Amino acid sequence: MAKKNRAKTRAAESTAPGEVGPRQPCPCGSGKRYKACHGAPGGGTVFVKRPFEGLASECDLVAMRELVPAATAVLPLTGEYADRTARVCTLLPMAAPAMVRDSGEVWLGLQVQHNFGDPSRDLAAVLLAAFDAEPGTPMVGLTESPGDGPRLQDLVADEPLQVEVHEGFDYWVSDVEESPELAAALEQAQGAASPTARLASVASAYWTHLGDKEFLRWVMPEPEDDLLDAFARLHVAGEDRVVEGARLIGMFRAHGVVAPVWELPVGTGVEGVEDGAAELRTRLDAALAVQEDLTTEQRSARAGLANRQVTIR
Numbered sequence: 001m002a003k004k005n006r007a008k009t010r011a012a013e014s015t016a017p018g019e020v021g022p023r024q025p026c027p028c029g030s031g032k033r034y035k036a037c038h039g040a041p042g043g044g045t046v047f048v049k050r051p052f053e054g055l056a057s058e059c060d061l062v063a064m065r066e067l068v069p070a071a072t073a074v075l076p077l078t079g080e081y082a083d084r085t086a087r088v089c090t091l092l093p094m095a096a097p098a099m100v101r102d103s104g105e106v107w108l109g110l111q112v113q114h115n116f117g118d119p120s121r122d123l124a125a126v127l128l129a130a131f132d133a134e135p136g137t138p139m140v141g142l143t144e145s146p147g148d149g150p151r152l153q154d155l156v157a158d159e160p161l162q163v164e165v166h167e168g169f170d171y172w173v174s175d176v177e178e179s180p181e182l183a184a185a186l187e188q189a190q191g192a193a194s195p196t197a198r199l200a201s202v203a204s205a206y207w208t209h210l211g212d213k214e215f216l217r218w219v220m221p222e223p224e225d226d227l228l229d230a231f232a233r234l235h236v237a238g239e240d241r242v243v244e245g246a247r248l249i250g251m252f253r254a255h256g257v258v259a260p261v262w263e264l265p266v267g268t269g270v271e272g273v274e275d276g277a278a279e280l281r282t283r284l285d286a287a288l289a290v291q292e293d294l295t296t297e298q299r300s301a302r303a304g305l306a307n308r309q310v311t312i313r
Helices: 002-012 058-066 119-132 180-190 224-236 269-289 296-307
Strands: 071-074 086-089 098-100 106-109 196-198 205-210 213-218 247-254 257-264 309-311
Touching (some): 058 071, 224 247, 224 269, 224 296
Antiparallel strands (some): 205 213, 213 257
């Protein structure tokens, strides 16, 4: 009888694609079950699967939040805040959500500890709090869910970010006198910054060197199912390589978008992958436009790709 009851419970908890069951891990990354986190009464802002959708640089924001160690970009503000100056950063000292520089410019951190279900709302709440803080405030953050309010889409102009990738975190001290505490934090962070570069030939693609290997990680805005179909077609046709000798080894899934990852031959470098990435983008666009059902071989390739996906958030 107990087994039958458990079976009925599992059946009742089955979910449609994109939904989260009460016993499943909360997508916010807390490690708790959904029913004990964002699915609980008063559990915070409702979970948003694709929080940066609609922003011109959605994929770059995802990359800066999850994949790129050190990068910054001026945040183009709009509306009543258009005269304010803000810069979005991958990581700030002590993982601060935001800080206000002596000049009054706000630096907004993407790689933070808190996640209340909608990173776009979280970032907007921190940004607004920083606008009210005094110049020279070293940390502005959230201690609880911000609740309803403006999202980043409400504060940022509809134009692409000009992302600048840095070799390390020296930008932390670019406009201030280095204190012993900041120097210690900088020294600790520098060792974690792997060499990274943003490709110029395509959008939101980043070359990186990790250990003794090179990779290309490319965040793409197309729906996941469409990308899996398209890459399955390319794989069967032998056209999913970004350069000769490269391998498509899997995909990251983060904030509602997918980032395919290629392992590159050692010595490729960012310059060596630029042309190949542009050519692959053309082949991928053509594969995305195909409407026919997948063949048996393509379905098998698609299943292999799906099995090599890793969810970051």
